[in-house]
Amino acid sequence: MDLQKRKQCLIADLASIQSETELADLCDQLVWDEETRVVVFAFDGGMENSYSGHVCQLKQPVIAAIRGDALGSGLELALACDIRIGTESSRFGLPQIREGCIPSGGGTQRLPRLIGPGKAMEMILTGELIDAGEACRMGLLNRVVAQEALMGAAISMAEEMALKSPLSLSYVKEALYGGMDRTLEQGIQMEMDLYLLLFSTQDRTEGITAFKEKRKPQFKGI
Numbered sequence: 708m709d710l711q712k713r714k715q716c717l718i719a720d721l722a723s724i725q726s727e728t729e730l731a732d733l734c735d736q737l738v739w740d741e742e743t744r745v746v747v748f749a750f751d752g753g754m755e756n757s758y759s760g761h762v763c764q765l766k767q768p769v770i771a772a773i774r775g776d777a778l779g780s781g782l783e784l785a786l787a788c789d790i791r792i793g794t795e796s797s798r799f800g801l802p803q804i805r806e807g808c809i810p811s812g813g814g815t816q817r818l819p820r821l822i823g824p825g826k827a828m829e830m831i832l833t834g835e836l837i838d839a840g841e842a843c844r845m846g847l848l849n850r851v852v853a854q855e856a857l858m859g860a861a862i863s864m865a866e867e868m869a870l871k872s873p874l875s876l877s878y879v880k881e882a883l884y885g886g887m888d889r890t891l892e893q894g895i896q897m898e899m900d901l902y903l904l905l906f907s908t909q910d911r912t913e914g915i916t917a918f919k920e921k922r923k924p925q926f927k928g929i
Contacts, residue, residue, distance in 0.1 A: 752777030759787035772861035783812035
């Protein structure tokens, strides 16, 4: 697998992946990697496997840089990421129904959570494909860029995120995803619990100090 490390961001081109075990091993390493604050997965949409179960375990924000169409397992992999950036010519869909099957990499669960059950049901039951503009309007994509600008946009966003406290980044993911399985009141309580946990960290102290001194904070993840 082609890997690149820059400014506390890991960029991995999944086109060079040799097996599911290779990606699983990388994700296992990243779970314990304190130096990597943001992950960018670049891939073509026509993945044979979604690998979504491995990606969704990461505590770091994960940005999907999607080249070409994201169909079936490719879209399911993108749905397991936190941010999705596509290209102007890309199409998206879960067409498994056309082959007498259903999504099996989390598509029936993650898609309705992202775009709502009505449109998700329509997409899955019809197997229809949507273009990048429609995907962005409904919230399936965060950004649409020209093909040649894809990696630059993904890396720029990753590097901007990496300037933040890694504890705050991971707590945002925990609060947002964890809250989906709770009532509103339970979700707000979990949010407050995580907020209060940050008060005892050096990153929180550094953030306050940097604000007072009118400089950029230097977060260490502790």
